[in-house]
């Protein structure tokens with residue numbers, strides 16, 4: 001049509017530009033942790049997290065197509081059929097066929113999205129067959145981790161508080177004069193994203209998290225795991241993960257929980273199984289010292305001297321009251 005304001009060539013160029021933008025958004029995001037300037041989600045680092053990535057991309061794709069169609073129709077209507085070009089409005093209203101079509105198509109889209117999303121929710125909430133359980137408790141403004149069991153064996157007294165690292169905490173103080181960009185672990189800026197004691201877990205293990213809170217509602221969120229779960233006082237929520245790659249995965253509290261909501265990060269350190277088992281054995285040994293020998297006959301026995309300062313206490317109180 002020669003009367004149109006939009007030539008086919010310009011439409012082709014617009015589609016090519018959109019495709020290029022989409023490519024830069026979705027290409028090269030294999031890393032599990034978010035990178036500065038990254039636009040899309042990461043694929044994550046667990047067996048389940050690609051599901052969330054896929055669901056997001058499907059929903060986003062649907063939105064983009066709808067956006068192009070709706071805004072395209074709108075702009076064509078505005079430019080091609082404007083009054084100054086002598087357009088005369090049609091007099092009819094209601095078109096039953098059209099109304100059936102534009103009701104049915106969105107309903108089908110919603111059913112498909114709901115079907116996919118329900119499958120995703122159902123699978124990440126199914127913690128059956130877990131080989132390990134960690135209890136996560138949110139507090140204003142720190143997390144507590146208690147190791148409940150591993151490979152069917154109860155873990156005794158291994159648990160600790162995990163709170164904002166000292167460097168970030170000093171830097172965040174008003175008029176500290178310290179540079180947030182200088183807070184680093186290796187090349188990574190970890191300002192407000194590092195803790196004193198990370199949650200240590202094994203890779204290749206289905207880990208059940210039972211998540212609750214001790215004061216107000218928090219939310220435990222590590223993007224690389226693909227989900228976030230509310231931590232609610234008096235309620236125990238559950239979710240699971242099975243991390244595929246050893247590494248350090250960072251997250252944050254995702255529920256506005258008070259003035260220091262932004263200062264209770266989460267760090268999950270995933271170790272290969274043997275290393276994790278060694279770490280766990282050390283923690284258990286430190287938390288459960290062998291019982292003192294009852295009054296040995298030799299007066300100067302030092303064999304049962306309690307271990308104290310050489311290991312991290314399992315329940316650490318941070319530097320801030």
Ligand SMILES: [Cu+2]
Pocket residue numbers: 138139217218219253254255256257261264
């Ligand atoms: Cu919180």
